Amino acid sequence: MSYLEYQVKYVPSGFRKLLHLNWPIVFLITAVSGFGFLMLYSVAGGSMDPWVTAQAQRFGLGMAIMLIMAMIPIWFWRNMAVVGYALALILLVLVEFIGVERNGSQRWLDLGPMDLQPSELMKISLIMLLAAYYDWLPLNKVSKPLWILVPLLFIAAPAYLVLSQPDLGTTILLVTGGGAIMFLAGVHWAYFATVIAGGVGLVTAVFQTRGTPWQILQDYQYRRIDTFLDPTQDPLGAGYHITQAKIALGSGGWTGRGYMQGTQSRLNFLPEKETDFIFTTLAEEFGFIGAFGLLMLYGLIILFCILSAVTNKDRFASLVTLGVAVTFFLFFAVNMAMVMGLAPVVGVPLPLVSYGGSAMLVLMVAFGLMQSAHVHKPR
Amino acid sequence: MKRGPKETEESARRISRRAMLLGTAQLGVMGILGARMGSMQVEQADTFRMLAEENRINIGLIPPARGLIYDINGVVLADNEQHYTITMTREGAGDVDEVLARLSRIVAIDPEQLEKAREELRVRSAFVPVTVAQRVSWEDVARVTVNAPALPGVVAELGRSRIYPQGADMAHVVGYVGPVSDYDLSRIDDQDPLLQIPRFQIGKTMVENRLEQELRGSAGTKRVEVNAAGRVMRELDRQEGLPGADVQLTVDARLQNYIQARLDGESAAAVVMDVTNGDIKGIGSAPTYDPNVFVQGISVALWDDLNEREIDPKLHRRPLAAKTVQGTYPPGSTFKMVTALAALEDGVVTADETIRCVGHSDVFDVRFHCWKRSGHGNMNLNESLKQSCDVYYYDISQRVGIDKIAAMGRKLGLGERHDLPMSAVRSGIMPDKTWKREARGEEWRVGDTVNASIGQGYVATSPLQLAVMTARIATGNAVNPRLVKSIDGVEQPSGAGESLGLNENNLRRIRRAMFDVSNHSRGTAYRSRIAEERFKMAGKTGTSQVRAIVRDENGRVITRNEDLPWNARDHALYVAYAPAENPKYAVAVVVEHGGGGSVAAAPIARDVLLQALYDGTPPLDAYPSAVRGQIADQQRRLSTMIRDIQPGRDTDQA
Structure with missing residues (x-):
């Protein structure tokens, strides 16, 4: 639907829009972030510094951005999709050349007062572009091979750039998130089946040929994959961290060791305890009840997003909302699987809880889009 | 894109269907995550909790205080000294070089140690304290x-270490401790975790080594919380260990001090034993060394020195050897009491029977000489001991035979390893026919008996064994030596023994002869007699050959000891007990390559006995008037080495 098709009487205007916000999502986001402040206070050894204050300021800023975005009609954002994607892609290319390198990967652009991570911007831009693309594409062309190639290129271009930074976590998020929107838009399931079967076949081929004269990869590459998949093979490197994370998590038990009583985080056994591994501290101090509670909060956020999407007749709005939900889901599912030893360590933060400005702002922007879609629902 | 209502409916329907599918998949993934949480946090919680505790808690050992060693009067022989060590951490210092420079301006630090500390500070973790200076004075700490x-x-830390207040005097009795080495660990079967503490001190020699188990005590433990880097965050609890047991020796530190002073300059050993109960009152060996240098870490130069690396092996005086138990020597004429007693007990000779000494005796076709080439004339038992005639013993030994002589020797404590808690205690050799067959694979010859009868040939005895022999002759009882009076206040078994079952008349004749050796004008030790009536001494000289015959450059046999090179000279021996009437102390003195026993060994034995009997410096009246001037000089000379040792706390708890 275009701007002209909206029947103005069905869409709230002015401050009345505030009443039509998806308030449960606002509350859930605040609750999860509050959980995050609590944990950041704990891992700092009972101090607002260095993390809680900064994180709370970003949360406030993010909340404001979300509300402002929610006030702007969704069709404006649809029209911005192509521009946003192009901008994000240009910035990604720029990062290749003039990016700032930290911890061995080149992800940041130095913007004076703050650093910008274009890959974060791309997470949203890609969702918007794909949603806009499928909004534009007639339904009967959705499964045509030529019209599938276009979104694949949209995904592949940033994915390649991000992977070369290197940032495997974001790459997975981009590819999986993009694929999910294609799936939601109604691309025939046979394509997905083919891709999955092909992927499984390739992995099988790679591993089956190992040790034979016609093996696909070099020996050292296999060994690298081995440590990646099973970090315990490298007990002093990656394995040490994941082992300590599992110990922290497991030792929480039912009710946890008590707030600020977790020995694993208190005594620095945990790696990156304020960022990627913050969930282990939470699980250690609040136990199964706390950890499962957080999972439930995340689940509710997903649920409200899906409910909002399926009740929205606007194809772009619906796809964007679901895209936000999928990205959000991927964030916490990959992070939790990672710290629980179910998935390799790829560096994905726990959404709204891990310390970090870019991730927090990007998520709030994503929820701003989702709220905009919700507020401007055709009724 | 413009869409009709129908197409819009279709789009929404498809999205909803796909969203439900995706939502279900997400629910499934969340189910897996939840299940994983449950399995880890509920089912395996105990395992992970334990792992977390293991991570967090380190168990540290608290070394116990080592037991102290006292002498018979409670004088401390081995003490635990508290000393200050200056340590430094890299993280605390910040600028290591600057702080070290400042530190060395106010405290004198060995440059070598400073360089070592600098290197260690560079390689160790930032929070590990590194020792910069050891054993610093209280002023430096201030x-x-x-x-x-x-x-x-920079922190001054209190440490504990062994110290031997008596210095070199007790080195050959108490020994020393040192840091446990890999060699120690491989050699001893000891599971004590204390030994795993780096530089933990264990006894290396002598009493410190032999009574290690008693002295060591048991470890205490402390549980500390550590962080991932191993830094101690806090102490959770501690359980103190048991300090080691205190040990009291029978040795008298003052007498020992005198013995070491008196032996100074010689390569010699002296043992003083209480004949009534076997208590070793003094057991000195010269030269000696300061055991404290081993505790603090001995320098290479000093170690080479003590091992006489730079010295001609012919002149080795073995300062590290306790010659009292580790040295064995042919007893020479001091053995004659054994031969005489064996013959008397066997009845092959009576005390009054005379044997003519013409200066030599022919056994088959071999001629054995008496030390007096001109001969002693007619000798009975008393005269033969008094004048130490050899021919008399050549004769009676052939009558009684080696096996009975050896049996008597063993009865008197020779050839037996008296197991004092000292290192490498030797058993010597008390040869008989069986021994020769087993050890040498040869048959015993009569010549061997003749040699053995005057304590030459195969006979080898330690000074300790000679002291035991003398004590047994003096008492007629099987006295055993005892070095440890009590451990942790528990009195150790006395050395007093049952009667040896020897004929009292025979013993009396031997004792009378020994009395005459020292107090009869023709006795070999008459010049070294004790004048004081109450403390008259009975003894026997011995001069044992080290090698058969030495010729000078013209091929003539050298007979005068003074003309021989040091290592070819005879060993001088003297055994004695006093008071002769009511024996209290037995003494045995061996001076390596000292020459004649009457000249080199007897005066030492006399001085030591008098020192023991007077419990201090004897008055000059105790000596014969002829030697008093010389003794006064000697006492003045020794007084610089005699320390004022005050009796310590009363440790006699038994």
């Missing part, structure tokens, strides 16, 4: 404390 603001990361 200076460091006052200047603490300028010396970040």
Whole structure:
């Protein structure tokens, strides 16, 4: 639907829009972030510094951005999709050349007062572009091979750039998130089946040929994959961290060791305890009840997003909302699987809880889009 | 894109269907995550909790205080000294070089140690304290404390270490401790975790080594919380260990001090034993060394020195050897009492029977000489011992036979390993026919008996064994030596023994002869007699050959000891007990390559006995008037080496 098709009487205007916000999502986001402040206070050894204050300021800023975005009609954002994607892609290319390198990967652009991570911007831009693309594409062309190639290129271009930074976590998020929107838009399931079967076949081929004269990869590459998949093979490197994370998590038990009583985080056994591994501290101090509670909060956020999407007749709005939900889901599912030893360590933060400005702002922007879609629902 | 209502409916329907599918998949993934949480946090919680505790808690050992060693009067022989060590951490110091420079300006630090500390500070973790200076004085500690603001990361720590207040005097009795080495660990079967503490001190020799188990005590433990880097965050609890047991020796530190002073300059050994109960009152060996240098870490130069690396092996005086138990020597004429007693007990000779000494005796076709080439004339038992005639013993030994002589020797404590808690105690050799067959694979010859009868040939005895022999002759009882009076206040078994079952008349004749050796004008030790009536001494000289015959450059046999090179000279021996009427102490003195026993060994034995009997410096009246001037000089000379040792606390709890 275009701007002209909206029947103005069905869409709230002015401050009345505030009443039509998806308030449960606002509350859930605040609750999860509050959980995050609590944990950041704990891992700092009972101090607002260095993390809680900064994180709370970003949360406030993010909340404001979300509300402002929610006030702007969704069709404006649809029209911005192509521009946003192009901008994000240009910035990604720029990062290749003039990016700032930290911890061995080149992800940041130095913007004076703050650093910008274009890959974060791309997470949203890609969702918007794909949603806009499928909004534009007639339904009967959705499964045509030529019209599938276009979104694949949209995904592949940033994915390649991000992977070369290197940032495997974001790459997975981009590819999986993009694929999910294609799936939601109604691309025939046979394509997905083919891709999955092909992927499984390739992995099988790679591993089956190992040790034979016609093996696909070099020996050292296999060994690298081995440590990646099973970090315990490298007990002093990656394995040490994941082992300590599992110990922290497991030792929480039912009710946890008590707030600020977790020995694993208190005594620095945990790696990156304020960022990627913050969930282990939470699980250690609040136990199964706390950890499962957080999972439930995340689940509710997903649920409200899906409910909002399926009740929205606007194809772009619906796809964007679901895209936000999928990205959000991927964030916490990959992070939790990672710290629980179910998935390799790829560096994905726990959404709204891990310390970090870019991730927090990007998520709030994503929820701003989702709220905009919700507020401007055709009724 | 413009869409009709129908197409819009279709789009929404498809999206909803796909969203439900995706939502279900997400629910499934969340189910897996939840299940994983449950399995880890509920089912395996105990395992992970334990792992977390293991991570967190380190068990540290608290070394116990080592037991002290006292002498018979409670004088401390081995003490635990508290000393200050200056340590420094890299993280505390910040600028290591600057702080070290400041520190060395106010405290004198060995440059070598400083370089070592600098290197260690560089390689160790930032929070590990590195020793910069050891055994610093209280003044230095005070200076460091006052200047603490300028010396970040520098701490004076209290440590504990062994110290031997008696210095070199007790080295050959108490021994020393040293840091446990890999060699120690491989050699001893000891599961004590204390031994795993780096540089933990264990007994290396002598009493310190032999009574290690008693002295060591048991470890205490402390549980500390550590962080991932291993830094101690806090102490959770501690359980103190048991300090080691205190040990009291029978040795008298003052007498020992005198013995070491008197032996100084010689390569010699002297043992003083209480004949009534076997208590070793003094057991000195010269030269000696300061055991404290081993505790603090001995320098290479000093170690080479003590091992006489730079010295001609012919002149080795073995300062590290306790010659009292580790040295064995042919007893020479001091063995004659054994031969005489064996013959008397066997009845092959009576005390009054005379044997003519013409200066030599022919056994088959071999001629054995008496030390007096001109001969002693007619000798009975008393005269033969008094004048130490050899021919008399050549004769009676052939009558009684080696096996009975050896049996008597063993009865008197020779050839037996008296197991004092000292290192490498030797058993010597008391040869008989069986021994020769087993050890040498040869048959015993009569010549061997003749040689053995005057304590030459195969006979080898330690000074300790000679002291035991003398005590047994003096009492007629099987006295055993005892070095440890009590452990942890528990009195150790006395050395007093049952009667040896020897004929009292025979013993009396031997004792009378020994009395005459020292107090009859023709006795070999008459010049070294004791004048004081109450303390008259009975003894026997011995001069044992080290090698058969030495010729000078013209091929003539050298007979005068003074003309021989040091290592070819005879060993001088003397055994004695006093008072002769009511024996209290037995003494045995061996002076390696000292020459004649009457000249080199007897005066030492006399001085030591008098020192023991008077419990201090004897009055000059105790000596014969002829030697008093010389003794006064000697006492003046020794007084610089005699320390004023005050009796310690009364440790006699038994």
